Amino acid sequence: MSKRVLILMGSDSDLKIMKGACEALEDLGVGYEVRISSAHRVPDKTADLAKGAAQRGFGAIIAGAGGAAHLPGVLAAHTTLPVIGVPIDTGSLRGVDALYAIVQMPKGIPVATVAVNGAYNAGLLAAQILAVGDEALARRLSEYRAKMAAQVEEKDADLQKLGVEGYLARRS
Amino acid sequence: MSKRVLILMGSDSDLKIMKGACEALEDLGVGYEVRISSAHRVPDKTADLAKGAAQRGFGAIIAGAGGAAHLPGVLAAHTTLPVIGVPIDTGSLRGVDALYAIVQMPKGIPVATVAVNGAYNAGLLAAQILAVGDEALARRLSEYRAKMAAQVEEKDADLQKLGVEGYLARRS
Amino acid sequence: MSKRVLILMGSDSDLKIMKGACEALEDLGVGYEVRISSAHRVPDKTADLAKGAAQRGFGAIIAGAGGAAHLPGVLAAHTTLPVIGVPIDTGSLRGVDALYAIVQMPKGIPVATVAVNGAYNAGLLAAQILAVGDEALARRLSEYRAKMAAQVEEKDADLQKLGVEGYLARRS
Amino acid sequence: MSKRVLILMGSDSDLKIMKGACEALEDLGVGYEVRISSAHRVPDKTADLAKGAAQRGFGAIIAGAGGAAHLPGVLAAHTTLPVIGVPIDTGSLRGVDALYAIVQMPKGIPVATVAVNGAYNAGLLAAQILAVGDEALARRLSEYRAKMAAQVEEKDADLQKLGVEGYLARRS
Amino acid sequence: MSKRVLILMGSDSDLKIMKGACEALEDLGVGYEVRISSAHRVPDKTADLAKGAAQRGFGAIIAGAGGAAHLPGVLAAHTTLPVIGVPIDTGSLRGVDALYAIVQMPKGIPVATVAVNGAYNAGLLAAQILAVGDEALARRLSEYRAKMAAQVEEKDADLQKLGVEGYLARRS
Amino acid sequence: MSKRVLILMGSDSDLKIMKGACEALEDLGVGYEVRISSAHRVPDKTADLAKGAAQRGFGAIIAGAGGAAHLPGVLAAHTTLPVIGVPIDTGSLRGVDALYAIVQMPKGIPVATVAVNGAYNAGLLAAQILAVGDEALARRLSEYRAKMAAQVEEKDADLQKLGVEGYLARRS
């Protein structure tokens, strides 16, 4: 049976950003489960979710957090599954705080960090990780890439046809 | 009996900085215990140290960490004792990573953050916290402040006597 | 009698943020007094407030400031009570200026710094400090933590029931 | 047959940092190939290495780069294998330039970013990715984690025995 | 025949900013072609556009990109024409990510970087580059500068006449 | 006759911020002249304004600029009058660009820099400079300070009377 992806966040205020990860996984036909579980407010439950993840059939974990973003690192401490961290821009420091708090993990416990608010790419990365051992998924990823390329080509063709002003007028 | 201070760090490479906290506590006659316990490499032991700290007679916790510095926040999640965080400059990002990862804690779980590499001040702050309920310690803090002030006065007097060049010559 | 918390800010424009500290202290049943007193515009009065704080029954001071945020450090220079600093985001530098101006205090005079705009956590931290010598308050803090945990659990349960789209729809 | 890891860097000046990735993979018994291939100086060869990687039995790619660090992203554009990026501190901007140039990838093409100079963790992360489909490797990762934990415990035990001064004296 | 300028961007969302380059080139009577071609989503087509640019009569390339902005550097790897990079502010990191990812190019492959969102100046710079071998264009540039200077003089004259309040009132 | 203050900016888009300097000078009864003159678009006129300023009875110059803010430094190169620089927040880099471009002047040519968008304080500083040789102005400055202090005292008194909620309600 195909492995699924566990998506966590510490607060429901992060859900609007983190649903990007769900969308990517749906685009690629990968199953997932979304949980709210804070590294600081329910630390034991959070540890348990990480410890049991492999057993429950998850192949990767995605965790989004803002500020002193400890959730991805705390999960990574409790599992050897790959953990993908999404720094979330939640205020004055514009996500730089979350980026540093996620990416600068100490020797021994890596977190695979993506862009600030980059939840969609976190979903893609999880799919790429699962695809290492899943050829059908690897094929779907290739098709997804081809579709993306075609969209860029199409926009360029439209721009050649419409010109800059025409293209911008159409978009608004 | 007087409360003591629990000092933690995740790696023995932080000890050279963190011993500043020991020095401050010794200067003020406050007892302490120093432990190496990583939030990422031994997460369960670390949680246990925090959970048992109040019971074991500690009145405050000091935690130093560099990079994605999760240790102070992870400890704070497991105790309601005040946790003082010391961001440590461990590399390319010069401690800004650790500062953001410690100070930007989410609503509900504060960490009392001091300056980058400010372990000595962390010790003083722990003493100030314990002194809220310990008048003898409060008096020692006042005397410590008076001694600091006298040292500044003395340096200024020396400077007036020696002049800038003379003063700098004497120091080297 | 229980100790109270003195809350200061230099300008009434900071009050909207700083009332978060009042809310936290009310949530935990801790008394407080709120004052407007600028380190730069009324420096002598500000010094007097700090000097008299212990005498007047305060056990901790919370000071919020933006920009070249000197208020917490100036207060800390005049008392050995723990001073908690709240960096406030007041303009172009997004509170990084205030954070650096508060957290980077020199050896000898610490300020317990919390997150940018983190006034609520400053209130919690003050309560945690007072609770070191006040068992009833310590118990209220534990109950507060349990309530926070229950809220996270409840949100997670709702999310499992409603799904991502349903949950987000309900919130808006 | 077990999948291997392809390690790339644009300049041999990065090799001193990047050999950390080799060490991690050796610690975990994962095969690898190390190549020098610049995204800017030999762009076509670099593209070819990425395009052919899956075919040649690689399951993940690690790429290290400093400054305007394009190598990981350029590789990611030519393969759906997971690409791990290592920002390298090569000068005045202390690796912040490389971090931003690697982690902030656009929607559609993620790069799994680790800490500045974090090549060792990049190796671990590659192993964790391959372990999703390789139970023997997953077991080796668990053993590795246990060994790390034991080392921390041992250092803490030594510290309790020797005290701070004794411990620091022994290390120097 | 006069050389033209090739303007590229990776996404049509950058067009609103990048049309500033078109305006500058029109103001100076320089021909141009605008293309959408992503370094990550259609890397081969992007390489081909750079490789063929000199042959097709372009004398300079302008490329705008945000985030991990690789497009200018990727183009520069495939041509010896001068490449001008425009960092675009596309989100939380306010264009600092794009600036670093464009300006910090490694030895051997320069990119002429302009201000964040500075597409208009990129157009001017391209014109200045073409004008090195085109005296008529150089003259148009001098006239353009004289016109700019006259506008500043005129505004100053208006300000002297209207006063600060009057001038601001007129503008709103 | 009393010396006046010359206020310059490179673009009329800065006038909205820079009129703060006019207000401060009016509050203190100091005369001024406001000019639009760009260091880059009309460099010779700008140099002439600086060169002739002392002769025309100006005792200080205030210059506001955003981005690569050269105006204050360029003026300072052409006069030995004190030049006060106001970094203006004009875009993505939030005035940090202007701050660095103004404050980091090389040895030999200082610029007295104030806060980002701090035009009002620039006016006060100019007045403080002129007051060194103008006792009547020095007295007006003291009265201004006393008035500021009284306003803070009054706000604090209102807050004590109205309470936090009442005070905030009144303001909105």
Added chain:
Amino acid sequence: MSKRVLILMGSDSDLKIMKGACEALEDLGVGYEVRISSAHRVPDKTADLAKGAAQRGFGAIIAGAGGAAHLPGVLAAHTTLPVIGVPIDTGSLRGVDALYAIVQMPKGIPVATVAVNGAYNAGLLAAQILAVGDEALARRLSEYRAKMAAQVEEKDADLQKLGVEGYLARRS
């Protein structure tokens, strides 16, 4: 009688940098007094120094400080003399902390900020301020500028004579 300059710093560790201010004042024949007086360790003495400065014949104050650099702002709160602040690079944050803590003063109390470690320029600026009311000093400033210009001209002449390699060889 000519006015003098009061130079302050909070710690004798800043003296090595701050003597640059003395050198500049000596180069220009301006008298000065140097004092060690900390805003945090001897706040009342520091306030008294500021309050009495005008009375004692000082026309400007220079204050250097690192970290949460409060000294210049604290002095400015107690005098209407112009206060020049020198941010000092004292550690991990490389003087950015001191720069923000000095330059971002609130409305009403400006500090004239110079470059990080720019004590020499602080001395020049103080001289320029005193020269507003002292024509002899203004002439010495003009002569100083002419001498600086001549030195640059001389270096350029040497470079034309010796060539790049020859010039560099001579310097080492």
Added chain:
Amino acid sequence: MSKRVLILMGSDSDLKIMKGACEALEDLGVGYEVRISSAHRVPDKTADLAKGAAQRGFGAIIAGAGGAAHLPGVLAAHTTLPVIGVPIDTGSLRGVDALYAIVQMPKGIPVATVAVNGAYNAGLLAAQILAVGDEALARRLSEYRAKMAAQVEEKDADLQKLGVEGYLARRS
């Protein structure tokens, strides 16, 4: 006759970095002249050098500067030749100050900015600009690129032969 490149810096302390530009131009057979001329200390001479540059046969200008790096922008204000700016790391702010002060030029006056300390690339960029109208130089640039590519290929071949340890041993 082939156009040459004018290389300027404000201080001879920048010559060690700026000779990288000379080396690049020599590698490509482009003539140049190197001058020391400060935007702040000899502003009129600096303006004259820019104004006369086109007339004297220069086709591009390279200017290096640190701190509040005004030189490139000041030159650009006085010529329509392309001006290439090299931000130099001269102190605490690590060249970020110079980068912002050079790259963030206002609308109308662009500066082609390269990496911090990137003088060699500035030389290459100048050559690429001159090559737009000089086919022989364009060919030399292509050959230069081919040689660079060959060097990378050779290093990679050596690495395959020697292995990581062997390769690193040989280099030291």
